Each structure stands twice: as C-alpha cells, then as structure tokens.
Amino acid sequence: MAGIYIHYPFCKSRCYYCDFYSVTEEKLSEAFFQALLFELNLRKSMLGDAVIETIYFGGGTPSLLSAPKIGLIIEEIAKHFNIADHAEITIEANPDDVTSGYARRLHEEGVNRISLGIQSFYNYHLRLMNRRHKVLKGIKSIEIFKSAGFDNISIDLIYGLPEFTLAEWKKTLKKAVNLDIQHISAYHLTYEDNTVFSTLKKKGLLKPVDEELSYQQFMLLSEFLEANNFVHYEISNFGHLGRFSRHNINYWKNIPYLGLGPSAHSFDGKNRYWNDSNISKYIRIDKKIGDIITKEELSAKDFFNEYIMTGLRTYWGIDIDYIKEHFSEQQAISTERFATPYIDSEHIRKERNKLILTKKGMLISYKIIADLFMS
Ligand SMILES: C[S@@+](CC[C@H](N)C(=O)[O-])C[C@H]1O[C@@H](n2cnc3c(N)ncnc32)[C@H](O)[C@@H]1O
Numbered sequence: 001m002a003g004i005y006i007h008y009p010f011c012k013s014r015c016y017y018c019d020f021y022s023v024t025e026e027k028l029s030e031a032f033f034q035a036l037l038f039e040l041n042l043r044k045s046m047l048g049d050a051v052i053e054t055i056y057f058g059g060g061t062p063s064l065l066s067a068p069k070i071g072l073i074i075e076e077i078a079k080h081f082n083i084a085d086h087a088e089i090t091i092e093a094n095p096d097d098v099t100s101g102y103a104r105r106l107h108e109e110g111v112n113r114i115s116l117g118i119q120s121f122y123n124y125h126l127r128l129m130n131r132r133h134k135v136l137k138g139i140k141s142i143e144i145f146k147s148a149g150f151d152n153i154s155i156d157l158i159y160g161l162p163e164f165t166l167a168e169w170k171k172t173l174k175k176a177v178n179l180d181i182q183h184i185s186a187y188h189l190t191y192e193d194n195t196v197f198s199t200l201k202k203k204g205l206l207k208p209v210d211e212e213l214s215y216q217q218f219m220l221l222s223e224f225l226e227a228n229n230f231v232h233y234e235i236s237n238f239g240h241l242g243r244f245s246r247h248n249i250n251y252w253k254n255i256p257y258l259g260l261g262p263s264a265h266s267f268d269g270k271n272r273y274w275n276d277s278n279i280s281k282y283i284r285i286d287k288k289i290g291d292i293i294t295k296e297e298l299s300a301k302d303f304f305n306e307y308i309m310t311g312l313r314t315y316w317g318i319d320i321d322y323i324k325e326h327f328s329e330q331q332a333i334s335t336e337r338f339a340t341p342y343i344d345s346e347h348i349r350k351e352r353n354k355l356i357l358t359k360k361g362m363l364i365s366y367k368i369i370a371d372l373f374m375s
C-alpha cells in the first residue's frame, strides 16, 4: 500500500497568510508538467510494487491544471503502478477555477475527492486574505462539484482571523453544515514568517485575536461539528464516518508515499526525502536529480517522535502497548510518566492502553507533544 502526492507549484495570486511553496509564473507550467513526468519515471522504483491507494494533487493551485492534464498524470501513474480499484484521488481546488465542464471532466478522469479552498463565508475576509474568489462563487463551486457527481467534498476554512467574532464563526459553521458536504478542514490562522500577514502584524496593522477568543472558536468548532454528524478525527479535520482523508491517515500510519514536484516530501518506510522549493531548478530536473532532493535516514528517535506527534493529533491517540512493542518497555513507562500531569489536568484522557488528547489538550497540543518527545 502506498500514496502519491503531486505538488503543483503555481497560484494566480498569493494569499496574504500562506507560506506554502508556489510561484505566480504560470508560463513555467508546461515545463513543470514535463519535469513532473520525468520525476515520476525516475523515482517510481521507490515504491516497488506497492498498490497505490491514494493520489493527492496539492499545491499551490492544482485546479489551474487542465482536466486532461490531470488525466494524463493519472494515466502515467497507472502505467507504472497498480492503482487500487477504490483508490482515493483528491484535488485541491480554488473556487474561482471551477466550471461545470471542468468538474465533469475531472470526475471522468477518475478524480473522486475534492478539497475546496473556501476559507470564509465573508467577503471582507476573502479580500483581507487576498483570495481570488467571492463568497457566492465558493458556494456555487460546491454545487457544481455535487452536480458533476462528487460525493466526497471537503472544504478548508480559516478561523481566528483578526476581528472575527464568535457570532460570525457560528454562522460560518452553520453554513458549512448546511452545504451538505462530507469533510471540513478548519485551521486557526497562523502568522507565518515572510507572509504579508506577518509583516502587517509586526507593523501593528493586524491584531491577532486574543487567546480566550481562540479557545472559544476552537470549542465551538469542535462541539458544533460533532453535534452535526462530523467526527473530530484530527485537530484540524472533521469528517463523516467513511469520509476521512485516507491520504492523510496513511501519512500518519507511516505508509510510504512518493511526493513529486518542488517542495514535495516522500517517505519509503525508512528514509524521508524532500524536494527543493525551487521551480527553476525543478524544470531542469533531467540534468541532475540529486541536486533537488535531500535524503534523511530516520532514527528510532525520529520514528518515535513522529508517532507521538501524529498520534496525539488524532482521535485514535497513542498506544502504550504499541510503544512497548515497537520501541521499548522503558520508553512506554517514561511516556506514561510524562503524560500523568496532563491526565490529572484533563488535557489527556486515558482509555485502557491509549492516551488521547481532550479538546482542552488539543489547544495546547504543541506543548504536550514536545513534553512527550524522546529527547
Ligand atoms: C495549499 S492550501 C489549499 C489549496 C488551494 N491552494 C487554495 O488555497 O484554495 C491548504 C490550506 O491551508 C490553509 N492555510 C494555509 N496557510 C494558512 C495559515 N497561515 N493559517 C491558517 N491556515 C492556513 C488554508 O485553509 C488552505 O486552503
């Protein structure tokens, strides 16, 4: 079992909060496409004869790629790999790019899951973030995908935006639920270095929401969606049963994946690889592949810390027996010891041999995860 991730590194314009790798020079798109096919051919052996369970087109804005090109990439993958019959094939889409023709054709090409960058149902937010689309187009694009036959649609939302009230957030969540979609990824705004938002924050022109409001928005998010048939299965992810993101779950389960395109990461079961975030270098990939890829062999400590980090973010938690079996008895004992104060303060819930973050714990997940890491 394995996954394939494709990073499409172009956006029409850059959103002011985002530090994902992408450039706006779309004229390089054709050269990128050729380089991508080249990289796939060059690196396919990394996954051996594993069956491909998930394919994920992320970015950047992969919905800027034409549907036939998406189809060609899937076809090329199918030439080299056995794609599972029920494989999950996702594309991240910007509402502004969505037309009925595009949606229908994506469906015909085998894409069966959509992740739409809705972000907000308020136009003043969308303008503040420098999003391309408006609220109505966001809603319309969901309808378009549904009419084209998609029954696995996820939307991205951002909360904790400056001046965002709890009442506005509640209206946003109600709207999201009424759209009858299967999955919601909701992220608290983070001020990433080298973004317009972080510059504005430093200049005092954007004021982050206070901690109390962040806490209230997170609680409302989790409780409201849980009351409306969504399972809160990861800190930022909510899905109907059977509609969780299989691609992301496989990352968390250490299932190998091949990441193609600039800034993409890969994992072969033992080593982690990451591609340079540099489109100019990438389109010259045929010259020297080694120039764009960094490899790191994971140590037992890396595997353990990764297990803690991904496990604690999910509602499956971490398993003390698993730690005993895959790491050591001593490690299991010390993990429980470090978790005890958090169990007492109700940040962690202990269920038999499992340690699971409570909602209160999710809010300080970074601190708890760091405390449980192997140093
Ligand atoms: C690669 S982008 C999504 C795809 C597509 N490019 C789009 O924007 O429509 C992944 C998601 O991460 C979230 N995100 C990115 N930067 C963020 C930040 N600084 N704070 C909170 N959420 C962020 C946004 O919700 C975004 O849709």
Ligand code: SF4
Residues within 6 Å of the ligand: 010, 011, 013, 014, 015, 018, 019, 020, 022, 059, 060, 061, 094, 117
């Ligand atoms: S959020 Fe999406 S569209 Fe906006 S800059 Fe980031 S990758 Fe591009």
